Amino acid sequence: MPEQNQHNLFEELLNQDESLTEKQKKILESAIEIFAEKGYSATSTNEIAKKAGVAEGTIFRHYKTKKDLLLSIVAPTMAKLVAPFVIKDLNKVLDTKYETYEAFLKALILNRQAFLKENMAAFRILIQEIPFHPELKEQFKEHIANKLFERVQRIIEHYQELGQVISMPSQAVLRFTLSSIFGFLIARHLLLPEADWDNEKEIEYTIHMIMNGVKASSI
Template structure:
């Protein structure tokens, strides 16, 4: 794995409870799932990439789905959740004068995070919509812990007259979907495009602000 994914290596390669073969299997599975998706990846491909027999995988993991969960759950629960929450809190807890300034800080924060964790981001985006258990993990460890703080922040800017009088949930949905829509397009759908993050950030912020600002 490259330096962009060194956090994944930290989680598994430094785990003394895993055998060396398990670590090879997990690293191979992460790379394969990220490249081809869970459904299109076979255990025989993972075994070949890891340099082990396919039977070795099933000695440690009953099914391919068990292997996926053994990768994603510790990432979310033990490392990614506290990292994301602490990282996001740095943005959410800052007293930005303008909602626009908050958006810019949040955008920059997420671009930096995804650059360091691209394989993880790819797996989560690809698999969460189709894996109910992963949805529960994500909601439990990340989404629910951030949402309330985000809601308070929206109410704060509404009280200052900077946001339209819509439910906080609507403003959050518009904001989050716009930011992550760009990040998904940039990193997963069209990575070959020569993206200018600074320009795209400002254009996306303008679109969000135009949509959520009160009309004169």
């Protein structure tokens, strides 16, 4: 799951992009940018059309409603976000690739950080709009809670069995781990993106604290 393998491990969901016309791409790009900046509800289709350089009607030719446009942004983003965890035969991958929880965490952070860098706007929309749209909540629960959590819990249990991780309800370990990681990523890329970060070191610190926090010997 390291950065350089990103494209090998999970299918690019962008191949659907092949079917997109030039205008449609423009519309999506513009919508992503403005939705992220002002929120779905505060963005007008007129505004999107102007920024995309198309007529307002063109938007509705491709997306039946404004909400359709939102969904067509959020759904694939959600999929791509959890993609690394949805590989079939994840255990095998883990067995061969990451001998320690630490190595796994490092790969995970770097990989997801790379993803966020390229999809910050879409990610913002995802987390900003989920609370307001039941369908999104549903999708989120299905994808994240069910797929991701279930998978990652299995991963954690994997390392618990290896004696590397504390014997605690894996849910608590998971929450703790993800909180720390996303706490870092959000601070780093959303809250203070312009601050002067020493990325390498901060990741090291974060992993260090997580590892101490969850290491088996410590109970």
